[in-house]
Amino acid sequence: MGEAIKNRYEFVVLFDVENGNPNGDPDAGNMPRIDPESGLGLVTDVCLKRKIRNYIEMVKEDEAGYKIYIKENVPLNRSDREACESIGITGDKDVTNELKKLKKTDPNAVVKLKDYMCENFYDIRTFGAVMTTFGKATLNCGQVRGPVQLGFARSIDPIISQEVTITRVAITTEKDAENKSTEMGRKSIVPYGLYRVEGYVSANLARKVTGFSEEDLDLLWDAIINMFENDHSAARGKMAVRELIVFKHSKELGDCPAYKLFDAVEVKKNETVEYPRKYQDYKVTIHEEEIPDSVEVKRMI
Structure with missing residues (x-):
């Protein structure tokens, strides 16, 4: 990087x-x-960060080091699981408990999780993230405060x-089509x-x-x-x-x-x-x- x-x-x-x-x-x-x-x-700020993330994702297309952590249709725990597997925590094990065991042999296990996420995900490296998800097991990759902040x-x-009133010729149901040929809507x-x-x-x-x-x-x-x-x-x-x-x-x-x-x-x-x-x-x-x-x-x- x-x-x-x-x-x-x-x-x-x-x-x-x-x-x-x-x-x-x-x-x-x-x-x-x-x-x-x-x-x-x-x-x-959340709206503007979304635009930035979308642009990075479009330009880099999941290139190594430029993945996007917060993206549409991708559960956060899928990315968290990748990081856990990188330090040997596999399956549905509870990461919090597994980290306690790992710390005895590898004091830097928590740091390695954070480093993995920062190295692989551009938006974490930029904006930071809270990387804790819950499911069958808690996946806790820590919390990162990013260097880039927006107001x-x-x-x-x-x-x-x-408010602008608009009409459309596409009727929603067969029953409605018997009584009208257009529908009204509003646009702000x-x-x-x-x-x-x-x-x-x-x-x-x-x-x-x-x-x-x-x-x-x-x-x-x-x-x-x-x-x-x-x-x-x-x-x-x-x-x-x-x-x-x-x-x-x-x-x-x-x-x-x-x-x-x-x-x-x-x-x-x-x-x-x-x-x-x-x-x-x-x-x-x-x-x-x-x-x-x-x-x-x-x-x-």
Whole structure:
């Protein structure tokens, strides 16, 4: 996988949605998530990580070292079992009890489990994971805190959640077809919203815990830039990453607090615009005078 990264990073991602639902809230009829106090749109970190995982899986296709732990239609305990078998725990044995026995002859048995998962699964190496599953036997591969963390995305301006009534000519049942030729439905959309999410990359955790490497980091930037490009659907409308601004510190523990770097990125709608409807209605400014000289700033898009 290569050597672990040596520099701390922070990053800012700007992405927008046009006539789509970027992240539905199941507790609100799958309508776009909104902060009830400010009216700003929200997209969860879990949603964005899913897009990144999907891109990695599509690009790498389960290549050695780049498997995805949290993926559709694959039980977690299947991957946990692989790790257990790598240190000699087979069958339906309870891993917790077996590890106690192994520790007598191999004090590093628990570490080997974690190392196996980090080496083989990109998303564990990146985001971390809680690797305990229950079934006939408890499979406990430990808990890993990943070096890459994302916050919630929040829109720059308040969004409008609009419900659009739609019709379809496909009738559900024979009985319904006797009485009607169309059926009604509803679709929730955001006419336009520009969202901002901030993230962190810890070189310290990469070195001490997961081994997240420079190659992994380059793949992460590629995944962020392209996370919507192969994920288009009628429900999500037109979504695109517009900016990826990366701050590279000169050392492992960083040169300044993250908030100072985030504050240096200003996103404002143009003064002549009342209701933004496209990315060009905004202006993105990086106040480099507020950033220490030891921190490198790079606009990846």
